[in-house]
Amino acid sequence: MAPDTLPPLPGNMTVPPLFGWGDILAVLALVVLVAVTFFVVTALGADSRGRSEFEASLQARSSRRRYPSTDPDGEGPTAG
Numbered sequence: 001m002a003p004d005t006l007p008p009l010p011g012n013m014t015v016p017p018l019f020g021w022g023d024i025l026a027v028l029a030l031v032v033l034v035a036v037t038f039f040v041v042t043a044l045g046a047d048s049r050g051r052s053e054f055e056a057s058l059q060a061r062s063s064r065r066r067y068p069s070t071d072p073d074g075e076g077p078t079a080g
Contacts (some may be wrong), residue, residue: 008014
């Protein structure tokens with residue numbers, strides 16, 4: 001004959017406190033890893049494109065000529 005099982009005493013936990021947290025932490029770690037990878041790839045890709053666009057805008061600004069009629073100070077190279 002099998003021994004009778006006694007009900008657990010009041011206040012005793014029947015499930016371990018960290019039950020199921022391993023799966024949640026694994027998914028959270030995966031999400032963080034994907035986010036960090038995304039930001040690294042985005043930063044590396046934007047550096048090459050952004051730098052050339054920035055240099056192109058500097059080239060465009062430095063090649064403009066100022067004419068005395070559009071100079072707000074009226075102090076161009078031919079003014080006066």
